[in-house]
Amino acid sequence: MSTPLEKARKDPESMKARILAVARRIFGEYGFHGTTTRMIAQEVGIDISTLHYHWGGKKDLYESVVVDINKDLGQELIEAEKAIHGLPLAERLAISIDMMTDYLFANPDISNMILFRYFGKTRYEGNLDFSVPEFTADIARSMGLARDKKNAPPETMMKVLAVMNSIHAFISGENFFCPMVKVDRERYIALVKETLKFIHIPAFTQNEAK
Amino acid sequence: MSTPLEKARKDPESMKARILAVARRIFGEYGFHGTTTRMIAQEVGIDISTLHYHWGGKKDLYESVVVDINKDLGQELIEAEKAIHGLPLAERLAISIDMMTDYLFANPDISNMILFRYFGKTRYEGNLDFSVPEFTADIARSMGLARDKKNAPPETMMKVLAVMNSIHAFISGENFFCPMVKVDRERYIALVKETLKFIHIPAFTQNEAK
DNA sequence: TTATTTATCCATCAAATGATTGAATCACAG
DNA sequence: CTGTGATTCAATCATTTGATGGATAAATAA
Numbered sequence: 001m002s003t004p005l006e007k008a009r010k011d012p013e014s015m016k017a018r019i020l021a022v023a024r025r026i027f028g029e030y031g032f033h034g035t036t037t038r039m040i041a042q043e044v045g046i047d048i049s050t051l052h053y054h055w056g057g058k059k060d061l062y063e064s065v066v067v068d069i070n071k072d073l074g075q076e077l078i079e080a081e082k083a084i085h086g087l088p089l090a091e092r093l094a095i096s097i098d099m100m101t102d103y104l105f106a107n108p109d110i111s112n113m114i115l116f117r118y119f120g121k122t123r124y125e126g127n128l129d130f131s132v133p134e135f136t137a138d139i140a141r142s143m144g145l146a147r148d149k150k151n152a153p154p155e156t157m158m159k160v161l162a163v164m165n166s167i168h169a170f171i172s173g174e175n176f177f178c179p180m181v182k183v184d185r186e187r188y189i190a191l192v193k194e195t196l197k198f199i200h201i202p203a204f205t206q207n208e209a210k
Numbered sequence: 211m212s213t214p215l216e217k218a219r220k221d222p223e224s225m226k227a228r229i230l231a232v233a234r235r236i237f238g239e240y241g242f243h244g245t246t247t248r249m250i251a252q253e254v255g256i257d258i259s260t261l262h263y264h265w266g267g268k269k270d271l272y273e274s275v276v277v278d279i280n281k282d283l284g285q286e287l288i289e290a291e292k293a294i295h296g297l298p299l300a301e302r303l304a305i306s307i308d309m310m311t312d313y314l315f316a317n318p319d320i321s322n323m324i325l326f327r328y329f330g331k332t333r334y335e336g337n338l339d340f341s342v343p344e345f346t347a348d349i350a351r352s353m354g355l356a357r358d359k360k361n362a363p364p365e366t367m368m369k370v371l372a373v374m375n376s377i378h379a380f381i382s383g384e385n386f387f388c389p390m391v392k393v394d395r396e397r398y399i400a401l402v403k404e405t406l407k408f409i410h411i412p413a414f415t416q417n418e419a420k
Numbered sequence: 421t422t423a424t425t426t427a428t429c430c431a432t433c434a435a436a437t438g439a440t441t442g443a444a445t446c447a448c449a450g
Numbered sequence: 451c452t453g454t455g456a457t458t459c460a461a462t463c464a465t466t467t468g469a470t471g472g473a474t475a476a477a478t479a480a
Contacts, residue, residue, distance in 0.1 A: 246466080246467060246468085247467075247468065247469085248466090248467070248468090258467095258468080258469080259469085259470075259471090262468085262469065262470080267468070267469075268467095268468065268469090
């Protein structure tokens, strides 16, 4: 038994997968209400009825995108956790920031979609959600800020959120910030990493010293 | 000569002003495409044609909201600058964070609208913009990070952006983060201030020491 | 009062948009 | 080849949504 989403993830050439990939990008750029099924279909190069044939309705497609992104992000967080295992906090932070920044710049849909969910409301009765709370607790534990994922105090959760948010903001805001600071994309990415480390590492390491 | 917006700002009881206030909130919550003129009209308790009578079209109203918010935010930044004038950097940061957090929690439309503009695209050819670049350069100078507003290097701009973004994110994400960390609104606001200071003050003060 | 401007609402339009139907096409097992 | 199911598309529908016109009422001027 495999859901439509699982099929699409296995065969990236399939029509299902092509639609899903475009939907991720467009939903991320324009949000749920700013995206029309026609925009997605046109980008894929198919008729809207074909889109409906594969994914049902707009909401179904949107929810599949959410699940898809949850899986990708969860997997990348596991990768990051492996890479930093056993290292001191400052290095854990630096490596995590580098990894997550590179990954999210390569997959900006993820940051886009998550920020839309944080900050905007949708006009339909959807109860599907991103796994951000679980991820956040996981990161807190992985960073050594909480004993276990059940037990992260609000202060710790907030600190982790601050780090994650600042990454997403720079990724998703590239189109706005890049011309604003007058640098090209490559330089911007380097600046993001540099700035994130400048901001976050002192906070956590200074407190560790105490 | 006074524009419709100026009239509305002078008399908050006027129909123009009531519509504008509701539009700020709803555009901030649902974004441009997620908001319908009917939603706004219904919230105000009037017919859509009355809304069009006062503000023209949806885009006109939206752009008036942007200008309105720019004015409010610009004025508050001037207030903040007065309050921190002459103090050492750590205090300037702490006071600014407290002031801006209180102000934006009282006016979440501002953070909402700005974040929508950062992270999302709109499907219409609008060239109106928020004054974020100017504000950012102003803050850089006011914080003593740049000699003058013309001369803020990219690194400095990025740092200021990081601070502003983290404030907006916690304001605008209240509905998401508050239940996530399982605290009530009052405690959440306190946590936001605490977290922002924890994150940002060490970064800037440590570097100052060098 | 009367006339004129301002403001509001009801009814309606035209375009956009999510969705469906049914015919045509394709893939491929038998 | 033939038939069967899967896939795609053109045409169309129903609803939503931005917008307008005209009637009505309220405020204001004369």
